[in-house]
Amino acid sequence: MxxxxxxxxxxxxxxxxxxxxxxxxxxxxxxxxxxxxxxxxxxxxxxxxxxxxxxxxxxxxxxxxxxxxxxxxxxxxxxxxxxxxxxxxxxxxxxxxxxxxxxxxxxxxxxxxxxxxxxxxxxxxxxxxxxxxxxxxxxxxxxxxxxxxxxxxxxxxxxxALPEFHRPLALSAEEEREYGADIGFLGAGYPNRRLAFRPLAGRNFKIWGSDWEGESVLAPCIQRQGQRIGEEESVKIYNASRINLNLHSSLKTETLVSHGDFVNPRTFELASMGAFQLVDRRRLLPELFAEDELACFDSEAELYEKIDYFLSHPDERARFCRRARERVLAEHTxxxxxxxxxxxxxxxxGPWKAEAEQAAIAPPLLELLQRLELGPGASFENVVHTLRRQSGALSDVETAILFLDEWRRQYRGA
The missing domain is CATH 3.40.50.11010 (Rossmann fold)
Structure with missing residues (x-):
């Protein structure tokens, strides 16, 4: 341990x-x-x-x-x-x-x-x-x-994912109106995403995030003129979208689904929230999630087909969400x-050494150093300086240190 x-x-x-x-x-x-x-x-x-x-x-x-x-x-x-x-x-x-x-x-x-x-x-x-x-x-x-x-x-x-942050949320009716959509995407407007998403224009599709400048076809879908979205608001967006698109970014446009290797953070975060996602297949994905935990696609055609399928099968969406969340909580935090x-x-x-092993310090003083966020090698002057910036009642150890500092100043001219 x-x-x-x-x-x-x-x-x-x-x-x-x-x-x-x-x-x-x-x-x-x-x-x-x-x-x-x-x-x-x-x-x-x-x-x-x-x-x-x-x-x-x-x-x-x-x-x-x-x-x-x-x-x-x-x-x-x-x-x-x-x-x-x-x-x-x-x-x-x-x-x-x-x-x-x-x-x-x-x-x-x-x-x-x-x-x-x-x-x-x-x-x-x-x-x-x-x-x-x-x-x-x-x-x-x-x-x-x-x-x-x-x-x-x-x-x-x-x-x-960080489960205490990436979690299911109960949204208000106002939040549902603002963030909710049949199809949602949060992320930057990479070239492959622009091309893959254009056939979805005109549907109940909301795009959140930046770097979508110059995109005319998808302009009605882009929310807040492409402003950046903070982490806390992103959790609401993911929870409100019936289907979250999770297409990994690529600068290439000859193949819009890149079939790359690494798995982006969005995959784990959506799963942790119990939010449904359609994610493009990645080479390292099978060792992280099972086939019945994430709904995947290999091509644009399969993406469009699965959007229609899962919009009409909410119970199946819920089963994927439950299994994916269980996997994240068990293995991917x-x-x-x-x-x-x-x-x-x-x-x-070599093994880590506990702070008590790094320096022979009496437990009460070690506890004080930890509370002041000082290392075991902190100088006396540093401890005094940090103590004088604190407020509230002094402990016996703190009182002794400050008394010693006053004595030193008076009798040693420090």
Whole structure:
């Protein structure tokens, strides 16, 4: 069993892995770990604001690199303050080579969960060997390529759901009117989706999400002029749609159903909500869900045929929903993924040490450090500074520490 650990989760500035990082942090916290998040998105507007300077690339590039260096200094400051045993980075997290090298030198174990398609995002070639573990959502040939690039620790870790968030909802009549539809889709307007969905124009079909600019045929279906939809509202949309389309994205248009390998997060999230979905077949899908748990299609023609079939068979939709939800709760939660990742790190690099083993600290003081979210190596000054920022009644240990600080200041001139 993994002991309670101090874990720093480094989020990306933006992108699809951002909510996944938050789900990981919530799962780890629910598992009993002390979790701190480096909230990179808080700096995103400042980073993108650099483009407003209207500088040429030769001048803008160095500025952006300097900005990312400042972010890494902030990450390292948080590491020094929090003293994590483990740093988990999500895809496109702003960790640079120097910071990763410092983490390795300091004995802090690191992992990236690369929830991207390796054939589209190729930065893994540079950064994968710098992490202790590089978890991926695809198998060979990607894992073989990672080993050849110097990263032998690349476990397959498919995506998941957070059941307490991705859950069935009872919607109000007003919400049903706003979000409800026979057919629903939430996601970006990739080329294959635009072409595959056009024959559905004119039906009771609602499209939510961004990047649908210039789409004339489907324009009446696009909600809110293509505004981005937050995670909480997405749960309502999925629950309100009688059939959720789950067509994996592709930049190619010669084959609209790509028959790719990895399974997107939407598949697990919809299943966890007990919401019905039609998902295109993926090579890694059969080992995650059974045939009677998810309704799949292999072509556009089969997609249109199954839409009509399942709209007229609500009882069968309900059976698929029930079985898929049972599968997710049993095998595909973020808590289960995080436990698998922690177990893998321990298998490869040795057992995790509990904080009490890392430093010989009296239990009352260790408990105080944990509550203040400080590591066992925190300096006396750091403890005092953090204590003075707290409010409420002081415990005996807190009173003793502050008294000692006052004595030190008065009699030692500190």
């Amino acid at each position: 993994t002991p309670s650990l101090r874990i720093l989760v480094v989020l990306p500035l933006y992108g699809g892995s951002l909510p996944i990082g938050r789900y990981c942090a919530k799962a780890l916290s629910g598992m009993g770990h002390a979790v701190r998040i480096f909230d990179a998105p808080a700096f995103h507007s400042a980073f993108t604001g650099l483009k407003n300077l209207e500088l040429p690339p030769s001048a803008l590039g160095p500025l952006e690199n300097s900005f990312l260096q400042v972010l890494n200094q902030a990450i390292w400051a948080q590491v020094e303050h929090f003293e994590p045993a483990f740093v988990l980075a999500l895809a496109q997290a702003p960790l640079n080579r120097l910071t990763l090298q410092k983490l390795r030198k300091a004995g802090v174990r690191t992992a990236m969960w690369f929830v991207e398609d390796w054939q589209i995002f190729d930065y893994w070639q540079t950064y994968a060997p710098l992490y202790d573990v590089f978890a991926v959502i695809q198998k060979d040939p990607f894992q073989e390529k990672l080993a050849a690039a110097g990263q032998p620790h690349a476990p397959y870790l498919p995506l998941a 973020y808590a289960q993924r995080m436990q698998r990742l922690l177990d893998y790190v321990a298998e490869q690099f």
